[in-house]
Amino acid sequence: MKSFKHLAMSAMVGSALLLGACGANGGAEGNGEQLSGTVKVDGSSTVAPIAEAINEEYAGVQPDVKVSIGVSGSGGGFEKFIAGETDLSNASRPIKDEEKTSLEEAGIDFTEFKVANDGLSVVVNKENDWVEEMTMEDLRKLWLEDGKTKKWSDINPEWPDEEVKFYSPGTDSGTYDFFHEEVLEEKDMVRQNIQLSEDDNVLVTGVTGDKNAIGFFGYAHYLANKDQLKVVKIDGVEPTNETVESGDYPLSRPLFVYAKNESMKNNEAAYDYMKYTLENAGEMAEAVGYVSLQEDQYKEALETLEGLKK
Known part of the structure; x- marks a missing residue:
């Protein structure tokens, strides 16, 4: 993620900072109180651009609070959350029942906060002049493992008789989980001619470098690289911001931050950072290419967070 943050996202983060300078607020800095301490965050690479943009600005108002943001995927983030290594866990999918059970066994109470909406984007190479749109059934047929090498002509006989190269987020990614559940209906993903990576830069590079490539990742990552990629319409x-917010886009999904209740109650820095996140997530989400929630949803989330302090 480092190269993505510093290269592809630099302009977007700059926009986020400008927005924040004009109107961001919240947390202890609102009353002039300066805090110190550490906040540990890990999880989804999809949520990371929002977290990083917020952290850039938060560092300006609370310079003595050190926030570390890891990007090991939603599943990897939950593993660290369960192990008690993090205060917050970013996720591009809801927590699984088995993860809830593990947290309960570890004695860790948590609260789920929705922070933005995303539209998982299916992309192909810019030189691909045959794919403009696919149905969910086309995607399923293309990406399902059937023991054969997949060709474009398998989906449409008018398409090239060329082998498809696949690029997918890794199995620890919530984006992988979402695709596995929503598109593949929890059946096995294709195993031939595929590269999996938790680093979205690797996926972008793979698709841009091969005319027969196809891949998928979060909407913000597509927007940051839209000059190099071609997005595929689904059904x-x-x-777009409008189709993701309305849910008309078939691969729309929510993005989450999971907070450890104990950290919200006993770690003032972690509570303040989470409060700041909820108060500014809408602006930051839009600035880095995602879709904000309705204002009343953030207000309700802030009330929930405040209740954890009591």
Whole structure:
């Protein structure tokens, strides 16, 4: 993620900072109180651009609070959350029942906060002049493992008789989980001609470097690289802010931050950072390419967070 943050996202983060300078607020800095301490965050690479943009600005108002943001995927983040290594866990999918059970066994109470919406984006190479849109059934047929090497002509006989190269987030990624559940209906993903990576930069590079490539990742990562990639309409709908917010885009999904209740109650820095996140997530999400929630949803989340302090 480092190269993505410093290269592809630099302009977006700059926009986020400008927005924040004009109107961001919240947390202890609102009353002039300066805090110190550490906040440990890990999880989804999809949520990371929002977290990093917020952290850039938060560091300016609370310079003595050290926030570390790891990017080991939603599943990897939950593993650290369960092990008690983190205060917050970013996720691009809801927590699984088995993860809830593990947290309960570890004696860790948590609260789920929705922070933005995303539209998982399916992309192909810019030189691909045959794919404009696919149905969910087309995607399923293309990505399902059937023991054969997949060719474009398997989906449409008018498409090239060329082998497809696949690029997918790794199995620790919530994006992988979402695709596995929503598109593949929890059946096995294709195993031939595929590269999996938790680093979205690797996926972008792979798709841009091969005319026969196809991949998928979060909407913000597509927007940051849209000059190099071609997005595929799904069931006739292109991912946009409007179609993601309305849910008309078939691969729309929520993004989450999971907070350890104990940290919210006993770690003032962690509570303040989470409060700041909820108060500014809408602006930051839009600035880095995602879709904000409705204002009342953030207000309700802040009330929930405040209740954890009592």
